[in-house]
Amino acid sequence: MTGGYPLLVADLIGVAVFAASGASAGVAKRLDLFGVAFVGFAAALGGGILRDVVIGATPPLAFADWRYAVTAVAAAVVVFWLHPALHRVRRTVLTLDAAGLGLFTVTGTLKAIEAGVPAVGACLVGMLTAIGGGLTRDLLTGEIPVVLQREIYAIVALGGAVVVAVLHRIGQAGVIPLAVAAVVMTVVRLIALRRRWSAPVAVP
């Protein structure tokens, strides 16, 4: 991803939003300031760390570029101090989270492809990039990961990753088509939220 400054800014917004979600979970579990910052860091960067370890890009970006860690920790600390006010901006947070989902899927899938991972594997890595942070957040706070239980979230990432892989295969992975893919994922996720779509659960 040599997308330059605009992509970096977009990426850091995604990091901040995911860190806020992790920090909120940490506050709810009565973690201390360090714990809240740590879960925020893990929620924001866990997916990317997993992605980079799996594709062999060490050290992961989360450790190689200080702006990622600083953004994540700063967002988590802000939530630690301001969390009662967060409720009022809940809709904004969910919208930004949906944007992060789209963005992380696109960058994760592309990075995996560029690292030589075949298409099916790259789609899985892209999806893991998007949901890995939330998984880590829930495991650290003693919860069964919410992404496994309900709502249309990971499946949006997986579908989006397939679109990105196809775009790459047909030589159309330019900035515009990728941005459209990220926006479509974000919109689908927001519609799924609003309409309370959910995946089927097995009949007992």
Added chain:
Amino acid sequence: MTGGYPLLVADLIGVAVFAASGASAGVAKRLDLFGVAFVGFAAALGGGILRDVVIGATPPLAFADWRYAVTAVAAAVVVFWLHPALHRVRRTVLTLDAAGLGLFTVTGTLKAIEAGVPAVGACLVGMLTAIGGGLTRDLLTGEIPVVLQREIYAIVALGGAVVVAVLHRIGQAGVIPLAVAAVVMTVVRLIALRRRWSAPVAVP
């Protein structure tokens, strides 16, 4: 492992069985279809991903060869739809799981040795390959890993890994001796299951 087609088929059977065990756990926890597929994938391929990351073989086979992921997800989806019928084939599933234990230990230990890991470490990696999926499955579904609590399971893998390392050291790591080692592990595991062997627990 350039064991060719028979080994691939055996490997994929192990993947399918471990995926079925993960999917069953997911169904029991009322996860949705995606969650069941994800836990199935993690149970089947978590051990191998851990192995490949630890020995530096990136991207892990689970992402490099689409047949692994597709087999795992397909097995998990079948369990999602058919799980009430699974009870009737419980004995078959446990037998296949024991076979997977033997097989994954052999391939994991050999891969680690071939990647240059010294003998003791290679045995640990082999054992982790066999039990890593079950560990991941239990962590994702909010359980203390069953492999740490009771039954003779991991210790069979560790013993088998030592045998594989010794065979390799004395230049006898051919197909026949390795197959015998896998079969012996499977049989020991099945006997341990039937006789309800268990490891000691500390006196309180």
Added chain:
Amino acid sequence: MTGGYPLLVADLIGVAVFAASGASAGVAKRLDLFGVAFVGFAAALGGGILRDVVIGATPPLAFADWRYAVTAVAAAVVVFWLHPALHRVRRTVLTLDAAGLGLFTVTGTLKAIEAGVPAVGACLVGMLTAIGGGLTRDLLTGEIPVVLQREIYAIVALGGAVVVAVLHRIGQAGVIPLAVAAVVMTVVRLIALRRRWSAPVAVP
């Protein structure tokens, strides 16, 4: 870290102490002998494995040098048999744990710097080396990691890691200054324990 024999001995003492903490947690959760040994191994070496995977030093030291695994498992087995006697040496164990915290932070931070990780990332890796084992121990035994909840522990590691990075930057990362840094971390941790210092928790 080519610190030679004294450093190896110090490192293995840290491994033994962290293994004992993991084994104690395993005994408390009624795990069997294998489970206790496994959690001991994970508590002692989980941080180092995470460090080595993140900096691309595969296979991790825990698998490349048999003395680490053997020390961890031996310490865990001793705890399994002698745990009722552990209560009497609780103060000793906590002191050794504080020493392990200082030592693992120093070696983890230096290893990351030497592997080319930039300063901020190297401090995070150093801290993760020190707290990663405890995190793994708590996740395996079904607990929210204690390091996230209370007490001054990780923050000592992070502060110490920053000192190590600064020492390295100004060309003063010799044995004496590093040893002083480790000792200061140990002392701060012990004072924090004795005075029951704790980090703030968010106002509900």
